[in-house]
Amino acid sequence: GSSGGAGTAASGAGGGEPAQGGTVRAAIAGDPTTLDMGLNTGSLTIVPGINIFENLFAMDESFVPQPMLAESYEVSEDSRIYTIRLREGVTFHNGEPMEAEDVVASLERWQQISATGTAAAAAIESVTADDASTVTIQLTQPRYSLLADLAGAIQGAIIIPAEVAEAAGESPIPTEEIIGTGPFEVESYTTGTGIKLVRYEDYAPSEAESSGLSGEKTAYVDAIEYSFVADPNQQLNGLKAGQYDWAQSISADQYEPLQNDPQLDVFTVKSSLIATVLLNHNENSAFSSVEARRALNKAIDKKAMAQASFGPEDLWSPLNGSFALPENAPMHSEAGSEVYEEHDPEAAAAEFAELGIDRPIRIFTSQTYPKYYQMAVVLQSVLEEAGLEVDVQIYDFPTMISKLTEEPESWDISMTAFSGAVSAPSQVLFLSPSWPGEYSSETMDGLMADYSASTSEEEARAAVDAIHEEIWNDLPAISIAPNRTLGTKSKKLQDMSDFSSGIFWNAHLGE
Amino acid sequence: MTEMTTAAAGAGASVPTAGPAAAAARARRPGQLVRFVVRDPSTAFWSAVFAAMVLLSLLGPFVLPSHSAMEPADRLLGPSGEHWFGTDEYGRDILARTVYAGRVSLGIGLLVTLIAVVCGVLLGAIAAWWKPTSAVVLRLMDGILAFPPIVLAMALLVTLQNGIISVVVGLGIVFTPYIARVVYARVLALKEEGYVTAATASGVSPVRNILVHILPNCAPAIFIQAIFVYANALIADASLSFLGLGVQPPTPTWGNMIGEARYFLSVAPTFILFPGIAIIASVLALNLAGDGLRALIDPRARAVSSLQYIRRRAARRRRGGRDAASGAAEAVSGASAR
Amino acid sequence: MLITVLRRLRDLVLVLLLVGTAAFLLIHMIPGSPAAALLGPYATKEQIDALTASMGLGAPLYVQYLTWLGNLVRGDLGFSSSFSLPVLDVIAAHAMPTVTIAIASTVLSLLISVPLAVYSVAKPRSVISRFVPGLSAVFLAMPTFWFALLLILVFAVTIQIFPTAGYVPPGEGLGLFALHIALPTVVLASHQVALFVSTLREGVTGELLKSYVRTARAKGLGETAVLVRHVLKNSLLSLITVAANSFGALLGGAVITETIFSIPGWGLTMYNAITARDYALVVGLTMTFALLFVVVNFVADLLYGVVNPKVRV
């Protein structure tokens, strides 16, 4: 296969009508336990979820929000009133038409349970249904990111029937009430074994051109069968043996070997992650001072670290310090890259010596995500070379998260990755005070406010650049490199979008 | 995890529960030992294999390159002149790591065994000697046996924050019943031995009686069982590491090396080979040496091995055909061929 | 008889309570919470705290423990947070693969190992017999996951006669079901066969030295009759104990094998339940394992009595 061989969704529309039918067999890493995409932030939920649920808006190819379930929208002069017209003829999987009151209830729930939603809620005065197909969102202050917020995929503002939204409240939606508007609906969910989605026959596609998560969606395949296969190696074996058409988590180490596989395609996915060194700003942390953070930044050779952890260059390029992927035009920025590129181990060692850090640096990491664990191992050797003692502590993921939050005095560094597909700076988790690391800065708060108050693209652009500048000035965390998700599928599965992991509309099975 | 308890169960059941202690004393005589080695070269061989592995893991790290030096450019190389066993995903030398991991794994096995022996002996002896305690102790042992080790391992790993200690403590607890059961049965039997009664009649206190007369006489049985615990602890440790619940990298153990290597099975198939062979070899050596040693002290096992010996001799005799009484020897081998 | 059964029951209850309490305390001791697991990796602390409270897990530990005890007495094992189902339902739903594989593996192992062990003792100089002890020693020393990886490489990836992983409930086709549990069964059976063969070989060889065997020979019985009619039954005694232990342990879910093959049995469920901090499910599964373990061993005692009239129940 060739890299990037999988075309975008659009390319499918070019030739004759693709073949209908067939079942896609997909391997995902485990049982998501809930398909409630509005609540769960994990990829196991999102991967099937994006085929089931839709939002009012959705990101296009270049991460710009486009109407999805919305037909159109108007923004008032003062940027405080959004009037959104809903698309006609959209029905839920239970056959009921989607109406404004469903949207209102869905957005209410979103404001309660989603991180982005709660952030947005601070600016939202009310969400009301004007008539069956019009929703008005009234803001207390301008919020430039509102449409992007509504288009987000992580704990996204999915539109579900009002009764479902109200019944679930803050709890996960039970499996039998997983009802969306997307091109596929849930047929069965056998805990522990798998999920089966089937084509939603009454799906009403948007007329806009298909792009990213937005636009026209056609379900060519009859069904998608997700199997839970925990071991990545087994996912690969299954792919090779023809047991699966697509696998979620093939190790990046397979990238090069698989490029020569006659049966399989490998490609990188656009909506990927940014590998980040998370720093603790707690006063007990060695990195509560900006000097220490700067020394650390100098000590790290980002390229070497990326190479060691992620392997082939395609998987971590282009190398830069933005919190957003280059494809994510509105959020990506090169500002501060001179700091990012600084690599001077000697200077770092000298600075550390001057700071007189005399206790081991405590790095928390988890083998649940092997790549970040590997980053920790590399970082360990980097720091040891810089003359520091290092204590790497490894936990299973839930334990690590719980320790990061509940024992803020117990760690200095952790490894993680944040979504590079954020649609607003406020979604950058390491900038949020409620995220482990306790970062808070008035300068940053001001810049965030500037962004929210933006009313034009230019203003927003300037704010994004300023935020990047400040990030590389104050170093709340250190972004290392994009961490491209590997897309792996059999050649039989054609025209699968590489925008995000596991998009099965517009894809079809060849002969 | 569960797989490992199965193995241990086997060892548990196959160890002598009783047998004249006199046999143990007899076994100590060096002449007998030498003769046994001659009779059973396989025991001698496997003991030597294990000893060699211990020595290698103790001394190897001094002569081999560093087990932790990374060379990202050289990741996942196959065996070569420079790296005999190849390199891992960080470009570290697998030979050095396998040898160093031997230290950790074998060390953990030893500690687990020590803990299990100390706790098992205490519990087993107490339960067998003071009858009222037996119900409690036996239920406790049942409870441990019936408890999923993975829950225990996980809890310990998280609370103790140290992979080595948590594995040692966790497996120590898990294997305690296997020692305790043997000790319990042996002490129960030895309690009825004439010399224990005689000691009681001689005014020896119960504690002294246990220490002086009983425990030393079940020591061989404990030792043999400890060998099997050791072997199974190695496998259990590997299993925990495989699930990510064992000793945490970068400290290598054979188990976590296999756990890592499995992700590179198709890219670097030799990676998984060497730590695996190391485990199999050491467990095999322990088990087989243990079997042989057991034959030294357990009359039943000794009888078994002597029967095998008889057959071997008979077979050899027949092949050699060197004896005057070859007609009779024919009968012997005829019998054994059946 | 009644007294024996009652005593057994008392012991069982004690063991269950012990095991349940230990599991309860241990799982609560582990940091992390069911709410965090439900919310996924990018949830904030506020979200987690809110969900924790709404799940009723905010109360002090002893209160939760007493509640758990109270429910237990009423036969209620609680509610699984990750499955949003009663624990008993979850356990029942995942019983099939584990129980089938445990039974299949154990039965298969017995069918193979008994004749093999007897044959290898009876005909020590045949080709097969020469390899039996060594092979069983090697299989005993081989970590199961190692063998599993090997089998997958050969039979699922290269020859492709078995699926690499996954599970199909028997309801969706017995053939498919069998195909999916074949490799895990073989993996577990490989270890069991080795265990049983070595146990039985030792048993048979040991029995061969007993006087009653000499009596049988004195009657003029041929070696085959001696082995089959006299030795075998008596040497089954040690095998019964070992097999029961091994079977009981497999019923506790072969965590590693189930993880490797993605078989949604109790082992994998347990592993996932721990990862998801599904407190009620972990405790419920632990108690189920303990119950089965004790029951299997009780049945083994009964069987022991069938073979050994001296301890007949």
Add this chain to the structure above:
Amino acid sequence: MGFLELRDFGVDLLTDEGSSRLVAQVDLSLERGELLCIVGESGSGKTLTSLSLARLLEYTSATVPVGHAALDGEDLLGLDQTAMNRIRGSEIGVVFQESMEALNPSCRIEDQLVEAARRMDREAARAKALRLMEEVGIPDPAGTLRKYPHQLSGGMQQRVMIAMALINDPSLLIADEPTTALDVTVQAEILRIIRNEQATRDMACIFITHDIGVAAYMADRIAVMYSGRVVEAAPAQELLENPRHPYTRRLLECMPKVGRTGVSRFETIPGRVPNPSLEIIGCRFQDRCAFATDVCRTETPQLLPVSAQHEAACWNQEAVAAAGFAEDAGAEPGRSEDTAGRAVIARAEDVSKSYRSRASLRRSHVTRALDGVSLEIREGEFLGLVGESGSGKTTLGRILAGIETADAGTVSVQGHEHSRRRAAVRELRRNVQVVFQNPHGTLDPRLTIRESVSEPMIHLGGLSKRQAHARAAELMSQVGLPEEYLDHVPDALSGGQKQRVSIARAISISPALLIADEPTSALDVSVQGQIMNVLLDLREQTSVSYLFITHNLNLVLNVADRVAVMHGGRIVEVGTPEEIIGSPRTEYTRRLLAANVETSI
């Protein structure tokens, strides 16, 4: 040519170094209808000879029969095992020593019997089994057939074994110590059955025993084995009256004699039997022989005919024949002492004890081991306690020694009632010491003799380790052992020597009462004498009292002051030996006496 002919028969042991001869120079022949007893002390090679003959030993030990053996003209040693199976099934029947072990514990009696049957169908076999069961005196043959071995008593099991051996009407019966583990009374019945069957079926029979008394009762001919060699063979009567080998002669002298009382010394054979595998120049008995001359040390004697039927392997046959039988060396037998007036040092009153044994998971079975037993032991008294197996002798001894506690009744020693208080227990242990039956089990294999002997002195006698060790040497000479044995471990000692060590240990703190629980039952008759002599000497030197438990009535009648007879957990009779012999008051005692007389010379 006899029906069974052994010529220069022997048994070789295969070792790494080659082979060593365990049994040699066996020349015997046996006719149909004739019963040959092979007698000899433990380890003399009786079992080796008889089982090698049936080619049964080769399966389990590295031994090979050599020489010549023919049954009814057929060469037994030339056959392969398949052919041997045919002969074993139909021509040779074997009754083994330990009947419990020799029966398959997991098969019903019926199956074990029927499967042995040749040339008949199942029904016929069953019928025959039933008939045989009746013949060997099993009360409920049909019921017994359905049982498992462990549900039968030792005597019953042995009868089953006999029935099994007879089911194919063999022409040769080999019985290897079939009664050793049994009670005297049961033994007598079994012997009678074998004798009967042998006579009525006109079988040839090899009967093995270490009890020359039994041999005298059973045998047409007797062969005496010593250290793996046949040293003398003759018609029974001839051998008993005119032994030509000094060993045979000593064996006879060592037997406790019927009807004697007040004996204070027994005949013994000093020294130990050399291991049969040792190569010895000259006679194997030379070191223990009173008649040994130079030739005995240089040349190995062969079996030489004494008379037509009588052969002996001794250079000095004439001298042996000429010497008269030694009378018991001790004071001429007289009345035992009257101890009635002496102070009571231990008393059991109305003592009962039950054991709840879990015979199976279903039934818990209550055994009433003692049922209202009262007994007094007086100062300096030698009190014999006899009774059949399971009558509660050991239990009574253990309760007196405070090792076991009674359910009901009181036990006191020197006026102090037993209690659990530490001081009282110590006092009791100081006063009462015990010597157990099995000499092999009573010494910790890991301790030296010195340590074992010192134990009570340190823990009860208040001596320091040094003092105790020093006194151990004295004790050794008191029980007639060389001092250097103190540094040996028990394994290096013979059974008799170990038993002496046990006695040394027991008397080290000068107890008032010594309870000896069958101290000689596991020993050969020659060694038994040595042990008895040690005990009797002690009685002379100190005022220790004995509770001497045994089932050997002859022995105890020879030496005791008083004898108590137990039966079914009760003491049915107490009296002086003269009273017991002269006017036994219970039927049980009479049976016991009768059984004894039968198997004595």
